[in-house]
Amino acid sequence: MIKKNIATNELGDVFNPSTGDSFSTNAVAAGILTHMREGKSIAAIKKIMLETYDADAAMIEKDLDDFIHTLKEYNLLAPVN
Amino acid sequence: MKQIVVAITGLNAIDSPGPGVAVARAIREGFERPVRIIGLAYENLEPGIYMEGICDKTYQISYPAAGPEILFSHLKAIHEKEGLDLIIPNFDSEIPNFIALSDRLHSIGIRTFMPTAEMFAARDKQRLYAFGLEHGFKVPRDQLINHVGALESAGQTLGYPLVVKGKFYEAVVAHTLEQAQKAFFAISGKWGLPIIVQEFIPGTEINIAALGDGSGNTISAIPMKKLYITDKGKAWAGITIEDDVLIQLAQKFIKATQWRGGFELEVMRHSSGDSYIMEINPRFPAWIYLTAGAGQNQPASLVKMALGENVKAFTEYDAGKLFIRYAWDMIVDVSRFQHFTATGEL
Numbered sequence: 001m002i003k004k005n006i007a008t009n010e011l012g013d014v015f016n017p018s019t020g021d022s023f024s025t026n027a028v029a030a031g032i033l034t035h036m037r038e039g040k041s042i043a044a045i046k047k048i049m050l051e052t053y054d055a056d057a058a059m060i061e062k063d064l065d066d067f068i069h070t071l072k073e074y075n076l077l078a079p080v081n
Numbered sequence: 082m083k084q085i086v087v088a089i090t091g092l093n094a095i096d097s098p099g100p101g102v103a104v105a106r107a108i109r110e111g112f113e114r115p116v117r118i119i120g121l122a123y124e125n126l127e128p129g130i131y132m133e134g135i136c137d138k139t140y141q142i143s144y145p146a147a148g149p150e151i152l153f154s155h156l157k158a159i160h161e162k163e164g165l166d167l168i169i170p171n172f173d174s175e176i177p178n179f180i181a182l183s184d185r186l187h188s189i190g191i192r193t194f195m196p197t198a199e200m201f202a203a204r205d206k207q208r209l210y211a212f213g214l215e216h217g218f219k220v221p222r223d224q225l226i227n228h229v230g231a232l233e234s235a236g237q238t239l240g241y242p243l244v245v246k247g248k249f250y251e252a253v254v255a256h257t258l259e260q261a262q263k264a265f266f267a268i269s270g271k272w273g274l275p276i277i278v279q280e281f282i283p284g285t286e287i288n289i290a291a292l293g294d295g296s297g298n299t300i301s302a303i304p305m306k307k308l309y310i311t312d313k314g315k316a317w318a319g320i321t322i323e324d325d326v327l328i329q330l331a332q333k334f335i336k337a338t339q340w341r342g343g344f345e346l347e348v349m350r351h352s353s354g355d356s357y358i359m360e361i362n363p364r365f366p367a368w369i370y371l372t373a374g375a376g377q378n379q380p381a382s383l384v385k386m387a388l389g390e391n392v393k394a395f396t397e398y399d400a401g402k403l404f405i406r407y408a409w410d411m412i413v414d415v416s417r418f419q420h421f422t423a424t425g426e427l
Contacts, residue, residue, distance in 0.1 A: 005323060007401065017323040017400035019285075020306035 002036045002071065003078045010034070016076060023074065028053075029067060042068070085112070086164055087384060088119040088156075088191075091171030091364075092129025092139070097250075097313045098406075100171045102129045103370040104380045105136060111373055111381025119163050125422045131413045138163070141425035145175040149182050156182070160191055167192045167387045169380070171364050174249055176201060194295075194387035195342045196363055203338055204361035206248060206277055216337040218330075219357045221280035221349075232261050235278040244279040247272035252314060254281060282359070284351040287324075288316065290365065290372050291331040292379045294386060295341030301377040301395045302331035304348075305368060308403070316368055316406075321375045323400035330356055343369070343379055371404040 002008075007015040012030035014023040025033065031052075035045045042064065049060045071077050087108060091099030105118045120139030122130050130139045140159050143151045152175075159165065168191055170179040179186075180201060183193045195201075203212055213220030221244075224235045236243060236258055245264035246252040249272050255261035261278070269276050291302040304327040309318035331346060343365040349357045365380060372379040377395040385392050421427040 015401055020308070020320040020322040020401075 001039070001078055002033065002076055006076050008033045008037060014076065016074070019075065021074065032064070032067060082114050084115040084117055085384070085388070086117045086119060086166045088121055088159070088163075088165050088168040089136075089171060090121045090123075090142075090169075090175060091367075092120050092122050092127040092136070093124070094128040094132070096311060096408075097315050098367040099127075099129075100365045100367045100369055102132065102135055103367055104169060104171060104365055105129070106134075107370050107373040107378050107380040108384055109134070111378030112384055116384075117163075119159065119165065121159075121168075122421075125418065128411065130421060130427055131411055131417060139421070139427050141421070145172070145178055149178040152178050153182050153185060156186065156191070157189060160189060165191045167194070167384060169193075169365075169383065170195070173363060176363055192387045194383050196338070196340055196344075200338045200340055201363050204344075204363060206246065206360060207275065209358070209361070213358060216333070218334070219355055221282050221357055221359065223277050223279040225275040225277055226265075227274045227276075229262055229265050232265060232278065233258060236261060239278060239280045242281040244281055246277040246279055248275060248277065252279075279359075282349045282351055282357045284349040284357075286310065286316075287322070287327060287348045287350055287356075288319070288366060288368070289327055289331045289346040289348060290343065290369055290379060291335065291340075291346065292343050292382055293335035293338075293340035294392070295339060297336045297339050299328075299332045299335045299394060300382055300386070300392055301372065301379050301398075302328045303372045303375055303377055303379075303398055304328065305371060305404075309405075318403060318405045319368060319371065321371060321398065321400050321402045326356060330358070334358075334361070343383055368404055368406075371402060372398075374404065375399045375402045 005017050012025040032045055046064055050057060089101045089104050091101030093099040094102040108116060117137045120129055120136035121142045122139050123144055129135050142155045170176050180195055180198050186193060207225055210220050210223050222239060226235055242254050242256045244252050245255050245261050247268040251268050253264035255264050265276050286307045287304055289302055289304045292300040294300055304322050304324055305319040306322050307316040307319050311317050345362040345366040346358055347360040349359050369380060375398040377398045382392050
């Protein structure tokens with residue numbers, strides 16, 4: 001899940017106070033971040049996306065995996081216990 | 082309420098700026114009593130002399146090379162007119178003179194809040210590696226050299242790229258022996274010998290502005306990541322970051338040296354996560370106003386401590402506050418310039 005100190009807003013702005021890095025995300029990514037903040041699991045987020053967007057499950061899964069990989073790469077995710 | 086009179090140096094708000102203007106601005110904003118700020122300038126084109134709302138009056142003083150006696154006679158004359166309560170020197174090169182004079186200044190009623198000569202010497206660029214070894218700080222390896230011929234063996238020992246540094250200011254990253262030789266001549270011609278040749282550490286540049294109380298306690302420490310760096314290596318924009326490791330680094334330094342006053346740690350955060358101390362500046366940095374913007378006004382706190390007030394250590398600040406420096410053309414009538422040039426006062 002996303003680190004507790006990472007600041008996000010509904011416009012898709014992301015700020016990491018530990019590194020000073022800031023990022024802009026699009027509306028879909030902003031929605032995913034909001035769900036993560038609310039503590040939803042990846043499976044639950046995937047289900048919401050399937051219901052929201054007109055895309056097949058494989059594509060949504062791939063895009064979501066890519067996005068999570070990017071978050072990990074930028075050190076925005078908390079380590080999994 | 083009695084007005085406090087504070088004298089500051091470092092009014093050269095240029096592309097490689099002195100901290101004076103930022104120090105004055107922070108004091109005016111964070112000190113709860115009326116304050117009169119007296120500028121002490123070396124040259125007649127230092128912008129802080131002419132800027133509105135910075136100095137109430139500015140006097141020209143002698144260059145550091147003239148020594149402490151001439152400086153004392155200037156300060157005494159200014160004190161007789163202005164009744165100085167405190168002086169905050171803001172240049173590395175002038176601080177030894179002010180340290181040498183601190184008892185005499187105190188005897189005529191002028192306070193300072195500076196490190197001792199021993200603290201000042203401990204963090205000297207020329208001794209930094211030994212300082213790191215002694216106190217357990219990561220510091221890049223270095224060599225002091227007094228002639229250009231020594232660069233070749235320094236390069237073999239430290240590898241390329243390496244950093245060629247002046248004893249007071251300036252640093253150049255050299256990727257070849259030829260580049261290092263060019264930097265050696267350019268920097269030694271300006272700042273003299275020795276030249277410091279330092280191992281190059283790649284990473285993210287982070288500076289920490291901090292304030293020690295002289296008894297080993299940290300009153301404030303604010304880390305700032307450089308976002309935009311000028312060709313002189315100065316931060317033109319930066320952002321406060323939240324990082325306990327960096328705060329602990331400043332605390333450890335203050336505890337080890339019992340540092341009294343403001344200082345700046347220049348840190349390189351290597352990709353391995355290790356933080357290397359690249360340099361320790363014995364005074365506030367030019368970006369010090371950011372500490373006020375982030376909730377820990379270090380210059381105002383220093384004034385309070387110098388006046389004997391009990392200042393509690395700050396515990397919180399805002400991460401994510403940016404400073405963005407800018408250039409601004411002031412229009413100044415020549416008569417003001419002439420007045421300062423002719424009389425040494427404005």
